[in-house]
Amino acid sequence: MPHPVSVTHWPYPRWIAHRGAGQLAPENTLAAFKLGARHGFRMFECDVKLSADGLPFLLHDDKLERTSDGRGAAGDRTWAELSRLDAGSWHSPAFAGEPLASLDAVADFCLAQGYLLNIEIKPSPGLEAVTGTRVAQAAARLWRDAAPPPLLSSFQPASLQAARLAQPELPRALLLNESRPDWLQTALELGCVAVVCQHRLWDESRVHQARQAGLRTLAYTANDESTVQKLITLGLDGIITDRVDRFGPGT
Ligand code: G3P
Numbered sequence: 001m002p003h004p005v006s007v008t009h010w011p012y013p014r015w016i017a018h019r020g021a022g023q024l025a026p027e028n029t030l031a032a033f034k035l036g037a038r039h040g041f042r043m044f045e046c047d048v049k050l051s052a053d054g055l056p057f058l059l060h061d062d063k064l065e066r067t068s069d070g071r072g073a074a075g076d077r078t079w080a081e082l083s084r085l086d087a088g089s090w091h092s093p094a095f096a097g098e099p100l101a102s103l104d105a106v107a108d109f110c111l112a113q114g115y116l117l118n119i120e121i122k123p124s125p126g127l128e129a130v131t132g133t134r135v136a137q138a139a140a141r142l143w144r145d146a147a148p149p150p151l152l153s154s155f156q157p158a159s160l161q162a163a164r165l166a167q168p169e170l171p172r173a174l175l176l177n178e179s180r181p182d183w184l185q186t187a188l189e190l191g192c193v194a195v196v197c198q199h200r201l202w203d204e205s206r207v208h209q210a211r212q213a214g215l216r217t218l219a220y221t222a223n224d225e226s227t228v229q230k231l232i233t234l235g236l237d238g239i240i241t242d243r244v245d246r247f248g249p250g251t
């Protein structure tokens, strides 16, 4: 049994590439992961939801239009249908024909290369709990005894709670895009090891509160010099960026 992730045993690097390679490649595709890796990144964030037949795959939006040639709600399509879509042409001709990525394919890629993963559980509306359950089960199966396991994060407490019930050993992080009075209590009640805040939310006081509570501190999405400097000065444990060409290991 690998050593569980905790505030004292934190195996993840500071720099995390957002959606694979930010905006330099079609987000959440294997092409993006490969590009992020070529820029030196060793950990990646991605958004994962369920197909109609329950397979976890990578997509940010509820709908298919923005990042593929599909139409309508992604969660209404089976994986057989989704896997035939072009998720690259919308970005640029160089990526034409790039498919949507299943979580299985991303796990294979990461495990083969020794890369680490932050899986953001991004449920289709109404599927918060089942998505948390299925993603956690898939992650546990795919990583089995591999260490370190993926860090599961979500804006949805119901998804994190379901993930916890399904696979309590997998590390969890609460995502926050705005300040809320119960943020610390919610993270602790969900048994989280970390909080991942929109970068503007971090200041000395919030970092102190998180650390005092035994939580690691991560921020998204830091894309400019002054933001990155602020986060480094605050000593954040993780910085998620789109600008894989500008920041990263060595910054
Ligand atoms: O997981 C951090 C970040 O990806 C959360 O926001 O909308 O880019 O998924 P979003």
Ligand code: MG
Residues within 6 Å of the ligand: 045, 046, 047, 120
């Ligand atoms: Mg995300």
